[in-house]
Amino acid sequence: MALSRRAIKNRIDSEDWENRLVVDPLFEHSWSEDSVSASIDVHLGNRFTYPKSRRAAQHDPLSGNPAEDVVPRELFIPMGKEFSINPGQFLLATTLEWFRFPTNLMAYVIGRSVLGRRSLLIVTASAVQPGTCNTITLEMSNLGEVAIKLKPGVAIGQLFFHDVTEVAPVSSLHSSFAGSLRPLLGEYRKSKTEEFLMSL
Amino acid sequence: MPPPWQLSCLQSRLRSLKIEINRVKNKEHPYPEPEIVFKALLAVVESRQALIDEILDLFAPDAPPPELLQPLFDSVVKDLADVAYYFSLVDRVDSARIPFEILRSLSWVSNLLLHEDCRSVVRLDPHYNYTISSFRHIFERLGWEREWSHAIPTGCNPKTTTVLVLGFPSADASSILMHALAAHELGHEFIRPLWTRIEAVREDATSRVRRKHQDALQEYLVERSRITSAKDPSELDEALNQFEPWKDSAKDVEAARRPQSHGDAYEASRKSFELNLAKVINNWFKELFSDLVAARLVGPAFLAAFDRLVVGETQPYKTHPPAGMRRKFVRDYLCREMSLIMQDDVWKELCNPYENYAPPRDFFWKICNDVCSFSLQGLAEIVEAVPSPLKIDNLKKYVSETQMYIENLAPPSAVHSADPVAPADKFWLLIFSSWHFRLNQRRFVTFAERFGWADNLAAAEEAIGNLLLHSLRSLELKYHWSQKVLEGGH
Numbered sequence: 302m303a304l305s306r307r308a309i310k311n312r313i314d315s316e317d318w319e320n321r322l323v324v325d326p327l328f329e330h331s332w333s334e335d336s337v338s339a340s341i342d343v344h345l346g347n348r349f350t351y352p353k354s355r356r357a358a359q360h361d362p363l364s365g366n367p368a369e370d371v372v373p374r375e376l377f378i379p380m381g382k383e384f385s386i387n388p389g390q391f392l393l394a395t396t397l398e399w400f401r402f403p404t405n406l407m408a409y410v411i412g413r414s415v416l417g418r419r420s421l422l423i424v425t426a427s428a429v430q431p432g433t434c435n436t437i438t439l440e441m442s443n444l445g446e447v448a449i450k451l452k453p454g455v456a457i458g459q460l461f462f463h464d465v466t467e468v469a470p471v472s473s474l475h476s477s478f479a480g481s482l483r484p485l486l487g488e489y490r491k492s493k494t495e496e497f498l499m500s501l
Numbered sequence: 502m503p504p505p506w507q508l509s510c511l512q513s514r515l516r517s518l519k520i521e522i523n524r525v526k527n528k529e530h531p532y533p534e535p536e537i538v539f540k541a542l543l544a545v546v547e548s549r550q551a552l553i554d555e556i557l558d559l560f561a562p563d564a565p566p567p568e569l570l571q572p573l574f575d576s577v578v579k580d581l582a583d584v585a586y587y588f589s590l591v592d593r594v595d596s597a598r599i600p601f602e603i604l605r606s607l608s609w610v611s612n613l614l615l616h617e618d619c620r621s622v623v624r625l626d627p628h629y630n631y632t633i634s635s636f637r638h639i640f641e642r643l644g645w646e647r648e649w650s651h652a653i654p655t656g657c658n659p660k661t662t663t664v665l666v667l668g669f670p671s672a673d674a675s676s677i678l679m680h681a682l683a684a685h686e687l688g689h690e691f692i693r694p695l696w697t698r699i700e701a702v703r704e705d706a707t708s709r710v711r712r713k714h715q716d717a718l719q720e721y722l723v724e725r726s727r728i729t730s731a732k733d734p735s736e737l738d739e740a741l742n743q744f745e746p747w748k749d750s751a752k753d754v755e756a757a758r759r760p761q762s763h764g765d766a767y768e769a770s771r772k773s774f775e776l777n778l779a780k781v782i783n784n785w786f787k788e789l790f791s792d793l794v795a796a797r798l799v800g801p802a803f804l805a806a807f808d809r810l811v812v813g814e815t816q817p818y819k820t821h822p823p824a825g826m827r828r829k830f831v832r833d834y835l836c837r838e839m840s841l842i843m844q845d846d847v848w849k850e851l852c853n854p855y856e857n858y859a860p861p862r863d864f865f866w867k868i869c870n871d872v873c874s875f876s877l878q879g880l881a882e883i884v885e886a887v888p889s890p891l892k893i894d895n896l897k898k899y900v901s902e903t904q905m906y907i908e909n910l911a912p913p914s915a916v917h918s919a920d921p922v923a924p925a926d927k928f929w930l931l932i933f934s935s936w937h938f939r940l941n942q943r944r945f946v947t948f949a950e951r952f953g954w955a956d957n958l959a960a961a962e963e964a965i966g967n968l969l970l971h972s973l974r975s976l977e978l979k980y981h982w983s984q985k986v987l988e989g990g991h
Binding site: 379382 | 906911912961965978979
């Protein structure tokens with residue numbers, strides 16, 4: 302069941318760290334808990350990563366060899382400055398907001414329809430796992446035929462929150478992206494199942 | 502008079518420098534602040550170019566008189582060298598490794614501290630060092646005020662607008678906790694209007710030290726004059742080196758070379774010594790005062806960051822006191838002025854070893870050391886002019902609340918403190934708080950284990966740095982938002 306605005310606010314105001322959701326920056330008076338909307342907006346951050354063009358015919362993220370993987374290039378765009386995403390272009394971005402999720406809460410990042418209808422895709426892997434503590438990385442792509450102009454700070458997407466039930470006690474909240482501020486590619490770590498299946 | 506070929510070289514240099522500055526100026530920079538510096542430097546180059554061209558045109562086809570052209574030529578060559586140097590300080594301010602998130606909030610707190618319109622820019626310094634350059638003051642010192650005025654955006658006051666270029670060590674650009682040392686660099690700018698008072702403290706301390714070491718000083722100067730007056734000029738530098746270990750300026754060497762009697766030799770040696778002493782003490786006072794400014798702003802967190810930059814002990818230099826002396830100086834200040842903070846075990850563990858500083862044995866450095874030690878009281882009174890966020894009543898509570906957030910890997914800027922803390926104070930307090938958390942071994946290791954960094958404490962520290970960086974930017978954004986709300990904009 303998705304949380305209402307009021308329920309989200311209660312999570313933000315909770316004194317108990319087992320339940321507390323932290324969203325920062327959260328601008329005072331910028332959103333109403335009495336709205337019928339069941340999401341909160343996220344805004345575009347300043348750091349971007351885009352794949353550097355290279356001579357290789359393909360990337361191999363499964364190889365574990367950085368030389369065969371996507372070569373990332375970083376960019377910082379300050380508040381107030383415009384930039385464009387060209388047709389077919391892909392880049393990683395982050396939310397302006399840092400989120401700290403308790404272990405009994407998760408979320409989905411969904412694009413805003415006003416931008417989606419203009420061919421801007423902002424996310425492919427949309428789940429924000431319980432215990433997430435970082436800015437959220439967005440996978441942005443322009444599916445249209447003309448460039449789209451954007452600025453950091455634009456309300457780029459929205460988060461729908463869900464309670465997670467029957468949470469087992471966890472000794473470690475390890476995630477590859479915990480504590481990160483920049484859009485990272487991340488290392489592809491094969492699970493035991495994958496290693497087994499890929500070795501057949 | 503410069504030969505025609507050299508004139509031609511000068512004109513080529515002017516042209517190529519102009520092209521290069523323009524090229525860098527037109528690059529896509531994350532922030533517009535460096536543009537002021539590029540425009541001002543271009544204005545200098547263009548005005549010198551115009552001057553040379555005008556002179557050559559006026560006297561074409563005859564050569565201009567040498568008494569006119571040579572000094573002009575020399576002056577333009579010097580200006581070119583200065584332009585090239587200062588251009589090199591701002592031509593690489595766009596590396597993605599720079600923590601740009603901090604720039605606007607750094608400008609914001611710099612404005613409040615220095616009462617100027619400061620636009621901060623960070624460059625990656627190839628040396629493992631922090632530096633600061635205030636470009637308005639540089640342009641004023643070089644007599645380029647007009648060019649600076651023309652580069653300032655409309656509506657801004659050229660007499661109070663400056664671009665602060667902070668150098669962060671390239672090898673540690675991402676070590677956000679270390680950038681607490683920016684507080685020391687701001688101290689170098691804060692010191693300007695207070696220098697007369699600081700000089701008075703210096704004079705007083707120097708007199709006291711002279712009285713204390715009167716006999717030893719006399720012997721030292723006699724020995725110095727005896728050794729140096731007996732030397733051939735070619736051996737003079739080496740002779741002086743054993744007294745003050747650097748080469749005297751040519752003027753001093755010249756003065757030391759021509760004594761007519763023992764009395765003259767002694768007097769020349771004494772003057773040379775006094776000159777060197779004044780130079781060194783001035784430099785050391787600037788560093789120590791800036792250390793005190795940093796101590797006022799971030800407390801013992803400054804020493805924690807300093808220990809990362811300067812690992813272990815250093816010898817005295819004419820530009821900087823030995824590291825051990827600086828640590829003890831700041832510790833003594835903190836124990837006196839912030840005794841409650843210094844009772845905390847985390848800071849005690851950091852600072853107690855600093856008490857074991859042994860002053861240098863070499864007589865000259867010992868004198869310098871003593872002058873500085875005698876000055877602590879005087880400098881402490883002057884540095885009261887820096888408003889200290891660590892003096893707030895609810896410090897312990899605020900730090901405790903922020904560290905609860907850090908422990909849960911949440912930005913400490915999200916703290917809703919029941920007792921309000923001024924936004925600019927929060928900037929420095931978050932640095933203080935983050936370091937305190939980092940140095941609390943038990944708490945830090947528990948934090949690292951919780952998030953899967955037990956085998957990689959560097960990653961845990963990096964996460965704290967990211968939280969701090971995010972928080973410093975968030976503070977500034979929320980401050981401006983609250984101002985807009987107050988103005989009725991939202």
